[in-house]
Amino acid sequence: MADQIEELNAKIRELEEALEAEKKRKGPIREKIEAMSSEVVDSNPYSRLMALKRMGIVDNYEDIRSYTVVIVGVGGVGSVTAEMLTRCGIGKLLLFDYDKVELANMNRLQGGDNITTTYYRSCVRLFFRPDQSGMSKVEAAVNTLRDINPDVEFEAYNYNITLLENFKHFLCRISHGGKNEKPVDLVLSCVDNFEARMAINTACNELNQPWIESGVSENAVSGHIQFVVPGKTACFACAPPLVVASNIDEKTLKKEGVCAASLPTTMGIVAGFLVQNTLKYLLKFGSVSYYLGYNAMQDFFPSMTLKPNPACEEMICHQRQREYQESEDAKQKNEEKPESSDGVEIVHEDNDWGITLVCENTKGEDEDEEPSQELVAGVQLAYSKKKPTRKQISQEISSEGQISADDELSVEDLMKKLKSI
Amino acid sequence: MADQIEELNAKIRELEEALEAEKKRKGPIREKIEAMSSEVVDSNPYSRLMALKRMGIVDNYEDIRSYTVVIVGVGGVGSVTAEMLTRCGIGKLLLFDYDKVELANMNRLQGGDNITTTYYRSCVRLFFRPDQSGMSKVEAAVNTLRDINPDVEFEAYNYNITLLENFKHFLCRISHGGKNEKPVDLVLSCVDNFEARMAINTACNELNQPWIESGVSENAVSGHIQFVVPGKTACFACAPPLVVASNIDEKTLKKEGVCAASLPTTMGIVAGFLVQNTLKYLLKFGSVSYYLGYNAMQDFFPSMTLKPNPACEEMICHQRQREYQESEDAKQKNEEKPESSDGVEIVHEDNDWGITLVCENTKGEDEDEEPSQELVAGVQLAYSKKKPTRKQISQEISSEGQISADDELSVEDLMKKLKSI
Numbered sequence: 001m002a003d004q005i006e007e008l009n010a011k012i013r014e015l016e017e018a019l020e021a022e023k024k025r026k027g028p029i030r031e032k033i034e035a036m037s038s039e040v041v042d043s044n045p046y047s048r049l050m051a052l053k054r055m056g057i058v059d060n061y062e063d064i065r066s067y068t069v070v071i072v073g074v075g076g077v078g079s080v081t082a083e084m085l086t087r088c089g090i091g092k093l094l095l096f097d098y099d100k101v102e103l104a105n106m107n108r109l110q111g112g113d114n115i116t117t118t119y120y121r122s123c124v125r126l127f128f129r130p131d132q133s134g135m136s137k138v139e140a141a142v143n144t145l146r147d148i149n150p151d152v153e154f155e156a157y158n159y160n161i162t163l164l165e166n167f168k169h170f171l172c173r174i175s176h177g178g179k180n181e182k183p184v185d186l187v188l189s190c191v192d193n194f195e196a197r198m199a200i201n202t203a204c205n206e207l208n209q210p211w212i213e214s215g216v217s218e219n220a221v222s223g224h225i226q227f228v229v230p231g232k233t234a235c236f237a238c239a240p241p242l243v244v245a246s247n248i249d250e251k252t253l254k255k256e257g258v259c260a261a262s263l264p265t266t267m268g269i270v271a272g273f274l275v276q277n278t279l280k281y282l283l284k285f286g287s288v289s290y291y292l293g294y295n296a297m298q299d300f301f302p303s304m305t306l307k308p309n310p311a312c313e314e315m316i317c318h319q320r321q322r323e324y325q326e327s328e329d330a331k332q333k334n335e336e337k338p339e340s341s342d343g344v345e346i347v348h349e350d351n352d353w354g355i356t357l358v359c360e361n362t363k364g365e366d367e368d369e370e371p372s373q374e375l376v377a378g379v380q381l382a383y384s385k386k387k388p389t390r391k392q393i394s395q396e397i398s399s400e401g402q403i404s405a406d407d408e409l410s411v412e413d414l415m416k417k418l419k420s421i
Numbered sequence: 422m423a424d425q426i427e428e429l430n431a432k433i434r435e436l437e438e439a440l441e442a443e444k445k446r447k448g449p450i451r452e453k454i455e456a457m458s459s460e461v462v463d464s465n466p467y468s469r470l471m472a473l474k475r476m477g478i479v480d481n482y483e484d485i486r487s488y489t490v491v492i493v494g495v496g497g498v499g500s501v502t503a504e505m506l507t508r509c510g511i512g513k514l515l516l517f518d519y520d521k522v523e524l525a526n527m528n529r530l531q532g533g534d535n536i537t538t539t540y541y542r543s544c545v546r547l548f549f550r551p552d553q554s555g556m557s558k559v560e561a562a563v564n565t566l567r568d569i570n571p572d573v574e575f576e577a578y579n580y581n582i583t584l585l586e587n588f589k590h591f592l593c594r595i596s597h598g599g600k601n602e603k604p605v606d607l608v609l610s611c612v613d614n615f616e617a618r619m620a621i622n623t624a625c626n627e628l629n630q631p632w633i634e635s636g637v638s639e640n641a642v643s644g645h646i647q648f649v650v651p652g653k654t655a656c657f658a659c660a661p662p663l664v665v666a667s668n669i670d671e672k673t674l675k676k677e678g679v680c681a682a683s684l685p686t687t688m689g690i691v692a693g694f695l696v697q698n699t700l701k702y703l704l705k706f707g708s709v710s711y712y713l714g715y716n717a718m719q720d721f722f723p724s725m726t727l728k729p730n731p732a733c734e735e736m737i738c739h740q741r742q743r744e745y746q747e748s749e750d751a752k753q754k755n756e757e758k759p760e761s762s763d764g765v766e767i768v769h770e771d772n773d774w775g776i777t778l779v780c781e782n783t784k785g786e787d788e789d790e791e792p793s794q795e796l797v798a799g800v801q802l803a804y805s806k807k808k809p810t811r812k813q814i815s816q817e818i819s820s821e822g823q824i825s826a827d828d829e830l831s832v833e834d835l836m837k838k839l840k841s842i
Contacts, residue, residue, distance in 0.1 A: 001422050008429040015436035021552070022443040040680040048641075051682035055640040057718075080689070087685045131442070219476040220469075221707070259461040261472035264508045265700065268501070269693035276686040276717050286642070286718035296697050297478075297707035301722045 032150050036062045036089065045149075046089060058283045065151075067282045068092040068178040070187040072161060072200055074099075074137045076262060077214055078190030080271035085152075086145045088279065092153040093145070094177050094184065095138040096170065098160040101128045162199045171203050186278055187211035190271075201236035204228065205316045208323075210281075214274045220261035221296040223270035225277055225289065231308065231320030233290055238309035238317060266296055453571050457483045457510065466570075467510060479704045486572075488703045489513040489599040491608040493582060493621055495520075495558045497683060498635055499611030501692035506573075507566045509700065513574040514566070515598050515605065516559040517591065519581040522549045583620045592624050607699055608632035611692075622657035625649065626737040629744075631702075635695045641682035642717040644691035646698055646710065652729065652745030654711055656738045659730035687717055 030045070038050035052058040069090055071082050074097040082093060132140040136158035145154065155177060159166040178184045187209055189200045197213060204211045208230050216223040228235055273292055280286045293302040308321045451466070459471035473479040490511055492503050495518040503514060553561040559577035566575065576598060580587040599605045608630055610621045618634060625632045629651050637644040649656055694713055701707045714723040729742045 001426075004426060005422075005429065008426065008433065012429065012432055012436065015433065015440060019436060019440050019443060022440060047680050048683040051680050052641060052684070055682050057640055057642055057682065084685045084689065219478055220473060221478055259468050259472050261476050261478065262469040263473070263697075263700070264505045265693045265697040268505065268689050269697070272686045272690035272693060273720075276684075276690070279684070279686065280717075287720070289720045292720050296701075299694075299708070299710045299713050299722070299724060301720070303720060 030150065036065065049088060058285050061283065063283060064089050064279075065091045066179055067186075068094065068182075068184040069278065069282075070094045070096070070174060070177065070184050071190055072096045072187070072196065073190035073192065074141050075190065075192060076264075076267040077216060077271045077274070078188075079141060080268055081188060081190055081214075081274055082141060082145060083148065084271060084275040085278070086149045088275070089149060090152055091179055092155070092177075092184075094155045094157070094173055095141055096157045096159070096161055097137045097141075098158060099137045101132045101135050101137055101140045161203075162195050167199060167203070170199075171207065174203060174207055174209055183207070183209065185282060188274060188278065189213045190274075197236055201228070202314065202316075205230050205235055205314055205320060208320060212274060212277060214270055216262070216266055216270055218260040220263040220266050222294060223266055223273075224291065224293040225270065225273050226306070227277060227281070227288060227290045230317070231322075231324030234306035234308050235312060235314060235317045235320075237314040238312040239306055263296075266294070269294055269296075451571065457486065470509060479706050482704065484704060485510050485700075486512045487600055488607075489515065489603075489605040490699065491515045491517070491595060491598065491605050492611055493517045493608070493617065494611035494613065495562050496611065496613060497685075497688040498637060498692045498695070499609075500562060501689055502609060502611055502635075502695055503562060503566060504569065505692060505696040506699070507570045509696070510570060511573055512600055513576070513598075513605075515576045515578070515594055516562055517578045517580070517582055518558045518562075519579060520558045522553045522556050522558055522561045582624075583616050588620060588624070591620075592628065595624060595628055595630055604628070604630065606703060609695060609699065610634045611695075618657055622649070623735065623737075626651050626656055626735055626741060629741060633695060633698060635691055637683070637687055637691055639681040641684040641687050643715060644687055645712065645714040646691065646694050647727075648698060648702070648709060648711045651738070652741030652743075655727035655729050656733065656735060656741075658735040658738060659733040660727055684717075687715070690715055690717075 033045070036046045036050060037044055038047060038054065040047050046061075049064075050061050053061045067090060069085060069092070071078050071085075071093060074082060074095055078095075078097070082095060085093060128137070128140050128144070132143070135143075136156070138156035138158050142154045142156045145152065155173065157166075157169070157173070159169075161167055161170045173184075174187060175183050187200060187204055189197055189211060191197060191200070192215075200211060200213075203209070210227070210229045213226045213228060213236060214224070227233065273289075273294070277289055277292070281288045289303060290305040291303060293300075295301075308317065308324075310318075310321065312318065312321075454466070457467045457471060458465055459468060459475065461468050467482075470485075471482050474482045488511060490506060490513070492499050492506075492514060495503060495516055499516075499518070503516060506514060549558070549561050549565070553564065556564075557577070557579035559579050563575045563577045566573065576594065578587075578590070578594070580590075582588055582591045594605075595608060596604050608621060608625055610618055610632060612618060612621070613636075621632060621634075624630070631648070631650045634647045634649060634657060635645070648654065694710075694715070698710055698713070702709045710724060711726040712724060714721075716722075729738065729745075731739075731742065733739060733742075
């Protein structure tokens with residue numbers, strides 16, 4: 001009897017040890033770190049990021065800890081985006097998604113908007129685990145991200161932002177979700193449908209909140225990011241979103257029940273562009289791109305700036321355009337009498353949060369009163385207006401600054417384009 | 422006494438269940454799949470990749486299963502590269518790296534060539550786990566990759582390819598590591614030093630093996646991929662490798678013991694370009710890039726083709742150049758009498774493996790007998806020749822086809838460039 005008890009106790013010790021070992025496999029890898037250091041030792045996970053400062057790329061990399069970013073959509077692009085920002089040591093992330101992690105045993109049909117298990121299996125990097133089945137995607141994501149970097153703060157919201165009550169809460173989190181209840185610094189759209197993008201656009205117009213839209217085409221070989229600054233650039237309602245040209249018939253793509261293609265390469269590259277632009281904007285280095293496209297077939301990267309549309313259907317966009325124009329006029333007046341208040345930045349009254357903009361080095365932006373109607377070569381509109389109830393709005397899209405050439409563009413075309421600058 | 426035994430048994434059952442649950446967290450996610458299907462159900466992890474076929478991008482996506490790719494270096498770029506190819510369902514991967522997974526408790530100094538734990542912590546995505554400490558990186562990588570996709574075959578070699586005995590074995594695996602003991606289809610260089618790149622170059626020249634070199638600059642804000650086809654394009658010894666221009670003083674970067682910067686964004690983008698180019702080459706879609714650079718500061722993407730250097734220091738490169746020229750001449754002769762053997766591709770005698778090339782749509786490539794000495798704007802040489810014992814070799818680098826413009830290039834410069842085409 002005593003022998004038996006001894007034996008059972010030994011068995012228990014053995015099992016406890018095995019359980020402990022098994023748990024270690026995924027426990028948090030490290031403790032929180034109080035302050036970022038540039039010390040070059042293995043125990044410092046930030047030394048290679050802090051090296052950006054020593055190399056003259058970034059003035060103060062530690063600033064990253066003071067910033068808060070919202071990510072809407074934790075699918076193929078969103079999960080990689082969240083992971084990259086977490087590795088970079090961002091201060092705080094707010095995640096929004098209404099989907100669940102599910103195991104692939106239901107033979108559910110994949111629609112255009114459904115983010116299914118197959119999707120997370122083939123495209124979302126080691127992100128969701130079988131034991132997270134049934135959990136919300138945002139909750140599962142936060143679990144994984146915390147293991148990667150326990151220094152990042154997280155908020156996770158498992159709802160559809162396009163529903164009214166949720167939308168109000170979404171507005172509230174953008175306005176107060178930052179450090180010390182301040183507004184967040186940037187909103188990133190990683191959603192896969194028109195309605196969610198319009199909801200983000202409305203929210204950001206209302207709150208005068210800069211945001212970056214992202215997208216991958218349904219044939220998986222092109223994508224883009226678009227930086228929207230209310231009043232300064234076209235909002236999502238000013239102009240239909242742009243996709244890099246492909247020769248695919250759009251009609252065949254929109255069929256119900258047809259599964260869109262996806263490639264981990266294209267999604268990784270678009271997420272990379274999105275987070276790189278975010279780092280440049282927040283940490284003030286390099287030039288922030290307003291529109292950066294990617295066509296994988298030709299390795300073609302169109303770049304441009306889209307001006308706001310004076311006939312935009314969103315009323316709040318008109319207000320932002322007026323405010324921006326007023327602040328630009330005030331700035332110009334200030335520049336005319338450089339002796340007086342030089343160096344003092346004029347921001348319009350509504351800008352409670354002191355958001356300042358990183359401007360592109362484009363010349364002649366203000367003189368150009370009649371923006372051309374043409375898009376950069378190789379780019380076309382992704383959607384036509386859904387309900388053209390108002391009279392057809394003329395799209396005022398201007399391509400500025402950068403010229404990108406691809407194989408389809410003849411030398412003559414380029415010459416003409418150059419002469420017109 | 423009996424009660425106590427009952428209690429202990431209950432405890433054991435409880436622990437066994439907990440252990441089982443804990444183990445499930447990381448067990449292989451799915452069984453092997455015999456054939457790729459395009460059926461749109463959750464249980465099919467390939468439906469979104471197979472959709473590339475239905476959408477007209479790829480003729481036959483299943484072909485991916487017949488291909489074998491070598492990856493040398495499983496660091497920041499290499500691990501993401503391996504993960505992407507694994508998710509894409511590549512037939513077989515051969516991994517080479519001599520480093521170990523280590524926990525960050527040794528305060529080891531980071532040198533330029535050391536891949537330290539800090540590195541894997543901040544940059545290598547959920548790839549290595551604490552319980553893999555002490556394992557070789559390649560072994561740990563294969564563990565992780567097999568969980569992601571059990572359909573992929575793996576070979577892992579934990580050695581330094583620059584040592585003679587290892588180099589011979591490396592040659593042998595390139596020649597016989599493919600499916601059915603055939604040569605591999607492509608070699609990818611994801612190493613971080615000159616010597617390893619030169620070893621890969623020598624091996625691929627010797628075996629007439631196409632390969633793609635990749636690199637990220639030490640300030641972490643630029644990178645490139647370069648597709649090398651022996652005899653057709655410049656080999657790594659023909660011309661010093663290129664980096665996208667940055668304003669950093671190279672001398673400060675090369676200091677001993679100074680830790681290079683790294684950004685998960687730049688590494689993800691370069692790995693994305695590398696795998697996208699690999700997919701385009703293997704599955705024959707889009708146009709394969711010979712050189713694609715990335716400058717994160719300006720979002721500038723230089724593209725060009727580098728011709729082989731007739732004065733290259735590698736003797737085997739001269740042989741490959743002669744062979745390529747002969748095969749081109751034979752092709753041209755064939756084209757002159759189109760009635761006879763039209764459609765029959767001429768490959769030179771040494772090409773036992775039937776490797777065919779995807780060519781760029783550049784015009785005037787063959788007529789241009791005097792390649793220009795200038796690089797595309799914004800690109801500069803990364804290294805100067807290490808031992809210039811022979812007389813200074815004139816670099817014969819020509820930039821062709823694509824024209825890329827960035828902010829630093831004036832309109833006049835562009836006009837001049839266009840006229841010279």
